[in-house]
Amino acid sequence: MSTSPATFYERVDKAIGNPALQAAVRNATSRMSSGRDAAIAAFPEMDVMRDHARAIRAHTIARLDHYLREFEASVQRRGGHVHWAATSEEAVAIVVDIARQHGVKTVVKGKSMVSEEIELNPGLALAGVEVLETDLGEYIVQLDDDHPSHIVMPIIHKSRHDVARLFRAKLQATDDEVADAPRMAALARRVLRKGFLQADMGISGGNFGVAATGSVCITTNEGNGRMTTSLPRVHVALMGIERIVPTLDDLGVMLQVLGRSATGQKLTVYSNVMSGPRRHDRNGGREGESDGPEHFHVVLVDNGRSAIVGSELAEILYCIRCGACLNSCPVYQQIGGHAYGSIYPGPVGAVLMPALQGLHTWRDLPQASSLCGACREVCPVRIDIPRMLLELRDKTTELGLTPIWVTFGLTVFRQIATRPALFRRAQALASWATRRLATDGWIKSLPGHMARWSKKRDFPAFAPKTFQQLWEGRKR
Amino acid sequence: MTRVKLLVTCLIDTVYPQVGFSTVALLERLGVTVDVPPNQTCCGQPAFNSGSWDDARAMARHLIDVFGDDDVPVVVPSGSCGDMVIHQAPHLLKDDSQYGPRAAALAARTYELTQFIVDVLGVTDVGARSGDRLTYHPACHGLRGLGVARQPLALLERVEGPPRCPLPEAETCCGFGGLFAVKLSEVSGSLLDRKIANIEASGADTLVATDVSCLMHIAGGLHRKGSAVKVKHLAEVLAEGRSQ
Ligand code: SF4
Numbered sequence: 001m002s003t004s005p006a007t008f009y010e011r012v013d014k015a016i017g018n019p020a021l022q023a024a025v026r027n028a029t030s031r032m033s034s035g036r037d038a039a040i041a042a043f044p045e046m047d048v049m050r051d052h053a054r055a056i057r058a059h060t061i062a063r064l065d066h067y068l069r070e071f072e073a074s075v076q077r078r079g080g081h082v083h084w085a086a087t088s089e090e091a092v093a094i095v096v097d098i099a100r101q102h103g104v105k106t107v108v109k110g111k112s113m114v115s116e117e118i119e120l121n122p123g124l125a126l127a128g129v130e131v132l133e134t135d136l137g138e139y140i141v142q143l144d145d146d147h148p149s150h151i152v153m154p155i156i157h158k159s160r161h162d163v164a165r166l167f168r169a170k171l172q173a174t175d176d177e178v179a180d181a182p183r184m185a186a187l188a189r190r191v192l193r194k195g196f197l198q199a200d201m202g203i204s205g206g207n208f209g210v211a212a213t214g215s216v217c218i219t220t221n222e223g224n225g226r227m228t229t230s231l232p233r234v235h236v237a238l239m240g241i242e243r244i245v246p247t248l249d250d251l252g253v254m255l256q257v258l259g260r261s262a263t264g265q266k267l268t269v270y271s272n273v274m275s276g277p278r279r280h281d282r283n284g285g286r287e288g289e290s291d292g293p294e295h296f297h298v299v300l301v302d303n304g305r306s307a308i309v310g311s312e313l314a315e316i317l318y319c320i321r322c323g324a325c326l327n328s329c330p331v332y333q334q335i336g337g338h339a340y341g342s343i344y345p346g347p348v349g350a351v352l353m354p355a356l357q358g359l360h361t362w363r364d365l366p367q368a369s370s371l372c373g374a375c376r377e378v379c380p381v382r383i384d385i386p387r388m389l390l391e392l393r394d395k396t397t398e399l400g401l402t403p404i405w406v407t408f409g410l411t412v413f414r415q416i417a418t419r420p421a422l423f424r425r426a427q428a429l430a431s432w433a434t435r436r437l438a439t440d441g442w443i444k445s446l447p448g449h450m451a452r453w454s455k456k457r458d459f460p461a462f463a464p465k466t467f468q469q470l471w472e473g474r475k476r
Numbered sequence: 477m478t479r480v481k482l483l484v485t486c487l488i489d490t491v492y493p494q495v496g497f498s499t500v501a502l503l504e505r506l507g508v509t510v511d512v513p514p515n516q517t518c519c520g521q522p523a524f525n526s527g528s529w530d531d532a533r534a535m536a537r538h539l540i541d542v543f544g545d546d547d548v549p550v551v552v553p554s555g556s557c558g559d560m561v562i563h564q565a566p567h568l569l570k571d572d573s574q575y576g577p578r579a580a581a582l583a584a585r586t587y588e589l590t591q592f593i594v595d596v597l598g599v600t601d602v603g604a605r606s607g608d609r610l611t612y613h614p615a616c617h618g619l620r621g622l623g624v625a626r627q628p629l630a631l632l633e634r635v636e637g638p639p640r641c642p643l644p645e646a647e648t649c650c651g652f653g654g655l656f657a658v659k660l661s662e663v664s665g666s667l668l669d670r671k672i673a674n675i676e677a678s679g680a681d682t683l684v685a686t687d688v689s690c691l692m693h694i695a696g697g698l699h700r701k702g703s704a705v706k707v708k709h710l711a712e713v714l715a716e717g718r719s720q
Pocket of ligand 1 (some may be wrong): 165211253261318319321322323324326348378379380382383467
């Protein structure tokens with residue numbers, strides 16, 4: 001999905017006008033945030049662990065070439081295949097090719113934001129491959145022809161009733177089958193079970209790739225990831241090239257901060273570490289592994305990432321997609337993920353989308369922040385998102401994409417503010433003007449662009465005399 | 477005797493001069509002599525936050541010239557202007573061989589007001605008394621930009637008068653964010669609604685903060701809604717002496 005036809009501002013207005021959506025998003029995000037806070041309060045080592053996690057990510061991204069090559073060699077040593085995709089088109093073509101090679105008709109899929117980013121499902125459908133999403137949230141998204149609105153909880157914009165309605169319409173569910181959440185989950189499970197047993201190929205994401213061992217780690221809470229990657233005869237793991245950690249020890253650190261930051265869990269329920277295809281013993285005897293895929297493919301997706309390495313936005317590649325910055329962001333809490341119009345919403349998305357795809361498409365996202373810093377405070381790898389939003393705003397101006405009334409206004413302001421005598425005169429003028437517009441010290445409606453301020457709040461008349469004027473008087 | 481230079485901030489200078497005088501009165505009561513460099517204007521934060529970094533640089537240079545290169549501490553009664561001088565200006569000017577080091581030196585001697593009183597002067601009881609039921613909103617830039625969390629609370633705790641009223645979701649942004657409140661007025665407005673609902677739920681009659689920009693935003697929302705809750709800068713509360 002690229003930008004929807006509506007503009008960012010139209011989508012925001014639509015979200016703000018939808019109290020049910022706002023309530024759903026605020027409930028879910030505040031539940032996740034308090035879960036995170038509690039888990040961290042119960043783990044005094046978290047601060048040190050976060051520093052450690054950040055150091056691992058910084059080290060890896062600074063030597064990404066090296067670790068990617070090591071990862072590739074390790075995967076190959078274990079009998080797996082590594083594919084490099086420079087763009088989303090290439091990535092889709094690679095997966096379609098793998099499917100063709102192995103005569104794949106049906107695919108079960110675990111949750112993967114990269115697959116959303118490269119628009120894999122439409123690509124597979126075009127190639128005649130049937131895809132079944134097996135993460136419950138993603139399954140619901142797929143049934144409803146929707147898009148995820150959160151990177152960890154895809155359907156936080158939907159209520160239980162929305163899902164019940166959907167199941168009735170699409171699965172001909174009975175009232176009893178949609179009576180409560182567990183029964184709805186049970187119904188979905190029955191559908192998914194069949195899918196798992198029939199599928200020729202499983203596609204997963206990859207939370208981390210371990211360079212030293214060639215392992216791919218995925219974390220899920222539903223166990224669907226485990227079935228997706230072990231039942232079908234072919235497993236394809238899709239990963240952004242930045243998802244590498246050097247060693248299994250490093251992986252241990254990342255998992256500890258990931259679970260706590262994402263959902264407030266000490267550890268996500270299922271953490272699967274998969275290293276290569278199923279191994280048979282040489283004589284076909286009992287020494288081999290009892291399960292796992294016959295073929296193991298890793299697709300490493302660049303799609304704009306390598307261009308970020310070494311730039312002032314490189315830090316965003318440290319991200320481990322925990323979603324904590326979304327949950328803590330007051331703007332995300334008010335508008336939800338769809339308003340951003342991007343695969344990755346919220347604070348991380350507001351940096352990542354322009355970093356990956358350019359400001360021409362995503363100039364509005366870095367503006368969608370009051371710079372309150374809540375995201376930086378919760379990020380397990382301490383990414384300074386506000387700093388990068390500011391860098392992006394500067395770039396926006398350099399590219400001539402900032403509205404004229406902002407840039408012109410600020411240039412005039414600068415001319416005045418660097419000339420104290422002129423500044424004093426401008427203050428006097430502003431004081432006179434605001435006091436004329438005001439009744440009892442307050443302005444109800446401001447002119448020009450500032451009218452948007454006074455839609456929601458009054459504006460004060462300025463003081464008749466400035467502090468500096470009064471201070472002069474006091475000294476005399 | 478301690479001497480400081482006051483960075484008044486353009487908003488206090490233009491809109492809320494009484495906050496400037498409360499700051500001076502408070503500091504003088506603590507035995508501090510306050511100078512006010514006359515040519516100061518704006519620290520450049522509006523331009524910096526809006527991506528007009530060249531304009532922000534020009535204003536930051538002006539500020540550096542005005543405050544000079546001595547070692548007199550600079551005190552600023554605003555977390556966001558403090559963050560601008562302490563963190564952002566040195567970053568903006570890091571490639572400027574002349575102003576870069578001066579920006580860093582100015583940053584090193586600049587303190588947000590409560591930081592200065594609590595951490596430098598070592599005072600938490602400033603001898604204040606307030607008849608108001610106070611609730612405190614920790615404004616974001618001071619809280620997360622400068623890490624000023626405990627200082628305002630310690631000062632407020634020692635103010636005589638009715639017990640403080642805890643503010644629900646205190647650390648959630650009020651939605652101001654400079655031009656954000658204009659560009660994304662609706663989102664900002666819905667955050668403001670949420671802040672105001674929490675303020676009213678706190679049972680306080682006065683909201684206190686350390687940033688007049690957020691106070692201007694919240695006061696504008698309170699006034700629009702016809703609320704009876706007042707707003708005060710912390711300096712105004714602390715300047716109300718017990719003997720008065
Ligand atoms: S930026 Fe940080 S908080 Fe946000 S998703 Fe990534 S790791 Fe989590």
